[in-house]
Amino acid sequence: MSFAPLQNDTFLRACRRQATDYTPLWLMRQAGRYLPEYKATRTQAGSFMGLATNVDYATEVTLQPLERFPLDAAILFSDILTIPDAMGLGLSFEAGEGPRFAKVVRDEAAVAELAVPDMDKLSYVFNAVTSIRRALNGRVPLIGFSGSPWTLACYMVEGQGSSDYRLVKSLMYARPDLMHRILSVNADSVAAYLNAQIDAGAQAVMIFDSWGGVLADGCFQEFSLAYTHRVLAQLKRTGVDGTDVPRIVFTKGGGIWLPEMKDLDCEVLGLDWTAHLGKARAIVGGDVGGPGKALQGNIDPNVLFAPPEQVAAQARAVLDSFGAPHTDRSTTGPTHIFNLGHGISQFTPPEHVAALVETVHSHSRALRQR
Amino acid sequence: MSFAPLQNDTFLRACRRQATDYTPLWLMRQAGRYLPEYKATRTQAGSFMGLATNVDYATEVTLQPLERFPLDAAILFSDILTIPDAMGLGLSFEAGEGPRFAKVVRDEAAVAELAVPDMDKLSYVFNAVTSIRRALNGRVPLIGFSGSPWTLACYMVEGQGSSDYRLVKSLMYARPDLMHRILSVNADSVAAYLNAQIDAGAQAVMIFDSWGGVLADGCFQEFSLAYTHRVLAQLKRTGVDGTDVPRIVFTKGGGIWLPEMKDLDCEVLGLDWTAHLGKARAIVGGDVGGPGKALQGNIDPNVLFAPPEQVAAQARAVLDSFGAPHTDRSTTGPTHIFNLGHGISQFTPPEHVAALVETVHSHSRALRQR
Secondary structure, eight states: OOOOOOSOOHHHHHHTTBOOSSOOBOOTTOSSTTSHHHHHHHHHHOSHHHHHTOHHHHHHHHHHHHHHSOOSOEEOOOOTTHHHIIIIIOEEEOTTSOEEESSOOOSHHHHHHOOOOOGGGGHHHHHHHHHHHHHHTTSSOEEEEEEOHHHHHHHHHHSBOOSSOHHHHHHHHHOHHHHHHHHHHHHHHHHHHHHHHHHHTOSEEEEEETTGGGSOTTHIIIIIIHHHHHHHHHOOSBOTTSSBOOEEEEETTOGGGHHHHTTSSOSEEEOOTTSOHHHHHHHHOOOTTSOOOEEEEEEOGGGGGSOHHHHHHHHHHHHHHHOSOOOOTTSBOOOEEEEESSOOOTTOOHHHHHHHHHHHHHHHHHHHHO | OOOOOOSOOHHHHHHTTBOOSSOOBOOTTOSSTTSHHHHHHHHHHOSHHHHHTOHHHHHHHHHHHHHHSOOSOEEOOOOTTHHHIIIIIOEEEOTTSOEEESSOOOSHHHHHHOOOOOGGGGHHHHHHHHHHHHHHTTSSOEEEEEEOHHHHHHHHHHSBOOSSOHHHHHHHHHOHHHHHHHHHHHHHHHHHHHHHHHHHTOSEEEEEETTGGGSOTTHIIIIIIHHHHHHHHHOOSBOTTSSBOOEEEEETTOGGGHHHHTTSSOSEEEOOTTSOHHHHHHHHOOOTTSOOOEEEEEEOGGGGGSOHHHHHHHHHHHHHHHOSOOOOTTSBOOOEEEEESSOOOTTOOHHHHHHHHHHHHHHHHHHHHO
């Protein structure tokens, strides 16, 4: 498999802690309902899963935000729940509601049935990765992704989203053995899934630990972080282009555990808006020439509801909070990938996104001239 | 006003960082729907506000958990939204839903109308405090409370609970001047409200910053913490008994900001389950004889869905995470008040609560013998 040479490597350089001319950015859930063109395609597709399972539609919506904004990376359009669906749990999306599984995993019998799914059942995802790479034609790199083992487990036990995680936590506290078994299967599934995305052309991969932050201290380390380690240990390090594939880990609400997350075998840590990037940089390794991790994040998506001038001011504040960017091209050092602290809201005005992107690029260039 | 002498001062001693024979505990929302006797009283009262506004009912339900469990403090039965209701926003509780306001505060005109409410409108709260003190008859101390200025603002702008805080954050980012005006009025209202509770007999007061944790770093300091400071600066330091009134501040999701919260002018900081008590103790001042704050928390309320043996094991783990308790009665030092990291769930089996209370008392006594 071969693809067109990459024209904009700013994002990948920042992942590797290499100096860049400006701070690259992309937005979590950048292909989505805030774009009228996305809604039009989704209407054609008939449903969310109709969109995600059709290679042409998935390619089309992945590229839509890039047509509007000079973003520095594309991310595969898919859902974090494809793996449990391939395990046979029966994913569906009811209109106006979130995802829902027909089967749930709440007892010993259901746990015993779980196994790493046949990756052939997920070929629609890998085909989409290859199709998107072709369509990108080297414009920007493509990020593949998966939910984390714990986050998948939350949905598999609850059967849907939850406000208190009562069922999954009840199982975890009452039967930690069963929870460990679910998480082991999930971790091996996530690793196989991400490796297949890498083989299909993904140039970086991201693990979304969207619900790690709901765990108690101690439980986070045992039931989420340990299984993120298990995924990372199994990931391929080289993509189809023969280059390294940076790995990003994002735990929503995980800022308090950054001192422990910094030991993960990955290149980039994502942060939500509760973290201060400068303080985080000091924790994960902030020295030029020294070891460390790149940081990704972390503006509050709700900033995008304010008028463009306020959006720009808040974007500058986030860039400034990271501190002076590293500019020495002869070595590695602290780098920042600008992003939201969580997925963009469907109610976001697209013109506010334009203001954000413009400000991040221009202000981060200016910061490097100081 | 005079009340019976206090028989169990364990909680108040721990608030003051004085050594105690065991770790005192109480539970957030300890009077509530998980107790069948509470449900019976609520049915009699007809509605939640019928319960909260009737002195006899409020007294009855406040004492119910103390009849079942040897808790070390009582907390006023009320709601955090009584202040905006007294401001004229029209609080109601729909069956099966959360609180809802008839009027919302989203524009300049609505903000201009806001004022510190006449405390006479809240006399049902202060009368309940006095009635509960009488009924307690010195058994354990009574804690008064209020929502934080930011938490009240969330409800005043959103009009109800929210999953994304889009409206209140939109206002905050777009019109910070209006948000500061709301928060100033709220802070002065909360101070007046807590002072009136102190005058009515409250022996400690707690500020619930339930939604502080949804704010971005920087915004938390500007829009939540600053106004908690403003409340604390106005609080009475001596109660009707002539003794000091400890002040507790709890920001759900605030663990990441503990280094800044430690400078609050209060005696106790509450923590949710994402924090490690031992690490928190090191941050807020952990030395015998040195300055510092007591810590309150922080077991995950979902632990209470596991069988009693697991509840006991998790309770011991939380006590152990705090580290060796201070036992020198001649000086102050690090102290722990055991609590949940958030309110108890309505689905909690009461017999599991009994296991928790028994374990906290027995294990914390054993820890002091080592």
